[in-house]
Amino acid sequence: MATNTFRFLKLGGTGSIGYAFTHELLRHQEQVTLLVRNKQKAANLFGQWPTLQLIEGDAQDGELLKKLGAEATHIFHGVNYPYEKWQNNMERVTQNVIEAAAINKATIFFPGNIYNFGLVDTITEGTAPKPTTKKGTIRIKLEQMLQQAAQQGKCRVINLRMPDFWGPNVMNEGIAPIFKGALNGEPMPWLYRNDIPHQLVYTPDAAYAYYELAKLQPKEPYTEYNYVGEVVPSIKQWQAQIAAEAGTKPKHKVYPGWLFKLMGLFSPGMREISEVGYLWQNTILLNDDKLRQTLPNLRHTPMQQAIAETLEWHRGVRELKS
Secondary structure (H helix, E strand, O other): OOOOOOEEEEEOOOOHHHHHHHHHHHHOOOEEEEEEOOHHHHHHHHOOOOOEEEEEOOOOOHHHHHHHHOOOOEEEEOOOOOHHHOOOHHHHHHHHHHHHHHHHOOEEEEEEOOHHHOOOOEEOOOOOOOOOOHHHHHHHHHHHHHHHHHHOOOOEEEEEEOOEEEOOOOOOOOOHHHHHHHHHOOOEEEEOOOOOOEEEEEHHHHHHHHHHHHHHOOOOOEEEEEOOOEEEOOHHHHHHHHHHHHOOOOOEEEEOHHHHHHHOOOOHHHHHHHHOOHHHHOOOEEOOHHHHHHOOOOOOOOHHHHHHHHHHHHHHHHHHHO
């Protein structure tokens, strides 16, 4: 049972980490307002919860966001756009979030990523940004906007930086086809290289970390943490585990870099993927010593259990569609 007087406004609450964090909050009977573009779709995704309110609208609507933000103690900024639509859209919506949070001096939760740093071996909270892509430059600008707002006393910000997401309702084209392929005995795709270590975070575990950070009520206006998740020896080995749990034989498929360059001549989306191809050609690792000192009892779901839970979620989706 919730013992806090939290009121969460969730933007992007039906996405990868947003979905998991919403479920974590609802399990603890926290008050959650989800701003969604499709209310019926969100209702189908979450079902009925007594502390969940669904509002249909767009985070680009600054006045609506202010109205909802006036009641919020925390705002989860999980809004995302296709890569080719990041520019301007992400800056505008982030400014809207800041203005909404300022009304009640709410804490903004921002899911960070590793695009800020270009090609490095290890990332700590002290690693200097050195972007090599447009998207990295945009991410730095968003974080600077949030940090400046926090330092001006408009809000507090917790930036939890994470690697690639996986888990229930992670439906991006990098992850979902792996689980669908495993269930159907079809090839499990990956990009560039599947034979090197790769860092991944199981979204329910990240959601637990978010909730524990919410309960801490940090004193600093802007706080950044890394969250490691788990490093798999290789994507190929991880996919074999998934196939074994699904009861099928592993079939692997790797999309080479030249393919994205070629397709990028005709497709803005493919061009954007090609730009960040280094993320899959190399092993880039976050260090989360700071978070583990802050939260020594971080939850870690055993890999086999996490795989089973994710496969079960995808089975449910498949049955609904059949």
